[in-house]
Amino acid sequence: MTRNHISMPKNKLWIAAIKPPMYSVAIMPIWVGSGVAFAETKIFNGVIFAVFMTAAILILAWENISNDVFDSETGIDKNKHHSLVNLSGNKQLMFWLGNLCLGSGLLGIIVIALLQKDPTVIGIILLCCGLGYMYQGPPFRLGYQGLGEILCFVAFGPLGMAAAYYSQTQTWSITNLAASVIVGIVTSLVLFCSHFHQIKDDIAAGKRSPIVRLGTQKSAQVLVWFTASIYPLSLLLVGLGVFPIWTLLSWVSLPFAFKLCRHVLENHDLPDKVSNCKFIAVTVHFWSCLLFGTGFMLG
Numbered sequence: 001m002t003r004n005h006i007s008m009p010k011n012k013l014w015i016a017a018i019k020p021p022m023y024s025v026a027i028m029p030i031w032v033g034s035g036v037a038f039a040e041t042k043i044f045n046g047v048i049f050a051v052f053m054t055a056a057i058l059i060l061a062w063e064n065i066s067n068d069v070f071d072s073e074t075g076i077d078k079n080k081h082h083s084l085v086n087l088s089g090n091k092q093l094m095f096w097l098g099n100l101c102l103g104s105g106l107l108g109i110i111v112i113a114l115l116q117k118d119p120t121v122i123g124i125i126l127l128c129c130g131l132g133y134m135y136q137g138p139p140f141r142l143g144y145q146g147l148g149e150i151l152c153f154v155a156f157g158p159l160g161m162a163a164a165y166y167s168q169t170q171t172w173s174i175t176n177l178a179a180s181v182i183v184g185i186v187t188s189l190v191l192f193c194s195h196f197h198q199i200k201d202d203i204a205a206g207k208r209s210p211i212v213r214l215g216t217q218k219s220a221q222v223l224v225w226f227t228a229s230i231y232p233l234s235l236l237l238v239g240l241g242v243f244p245i246w247t248l249l250s251w252v253s254l255p256f257a258f259k260l261c262r263h264v265l266e267n268h269d270l271p272d273k274v275s276n277c278k279f280i281a282v283t284v285h286f287w288s289c290l291l292f293g294t295g296f297m298l299g
């Protein structure tokens, strides 16, 4: 029993399937990218910011709905009671609902491009969506080869934040690129954590997630190194004068980072216990990125 939420009432299964806390991963690249843009140029366009936030949420909804659709084809989700396809019993409906979210999200991005009279943001977001498709869709299914974390890093880090920065300023920034490394790492940590409790089902379905490749113990150590990396990295970049000192506010997330590492080190091979580590990682992501972006706004 690894992906099972069988004892949950149906409404809780639907909430688990929709994954509300996960949507902060879509919002934060826009928040931090717009924060860096404001720090550097004093430009902040509230309409573009709000449209981008909504579009990012809709695009991530497509990613998650289509993940359940594509996973229903490989059999990997057969024990996943909180799969949208298993819950609704209607794969076609979910497929089109996902496409509707993608279409609406891309419409928002087109509105930004029209406001800017510049298609650059459309190009970057289409690249992100391409990576999102390659993670799970045929014939690629790169997530099944253990490449998901790299795709996730690029989409939510350098690409997502370049799009957010460009949507505000129509220029590029090295500081934004440096900040995107931190956002990319902390977002990929969430994906990495999501695999620990699924190792049995993943092996059975032929999915070679990083946890399957490395084993749970080594994966727990890798998690500690990557989680720990973002704090000295931000300190170094503050020391070099690349980030404003206020960005060190993100260190307030350290207690959650400790909690995450301790929890995974202690429970890496106990699926029922380690299964909530993804949500601890989302908490680390939420507070570190919220305060990191705030640091740029204040700086």
Ligand SMILES: C/C(=C\COP(=O)(O)OP(=O)(O)O)CCC[C@H](C)CCC[C@H](C)CCCC(C)C
Pocket (backbone or CB within 6 Å): 026, 029, 030, 055, 056, 059, 060, 063, 064, 067, 071, 077, 125, 128, 129, 131, 132, 135, 143, 148, 149, 151, 152, 155, 156, 160, 161, 191, 194, 198
């Ligand atoms: C769907 C994702 C993870 C779920 O993986 P898994 O199949 O293991 O999950 P279940 O156990 O629930 O079945 C996330 C995948 C992320 C992907 C690599 C990159 C997505 C890019 C987004 C579409 C881009 C959004 C960018 C934003 C800034 C506009």
Ligand SMILES: O=C(O)C1=CC(=O)c2ccccc2C1=O
Pocket (backbone or CB within 6 Å): 019, 022, 025, 060, 063, 064, 152, 187, 188, 190, 191, 192, 194, 278
């Ligand atoms: O369901 C999940 O496990 C995830 C969904 C998702 O959209 C996402 C996005 C970015 C990083 C990780 C994840 C997930 O883990």
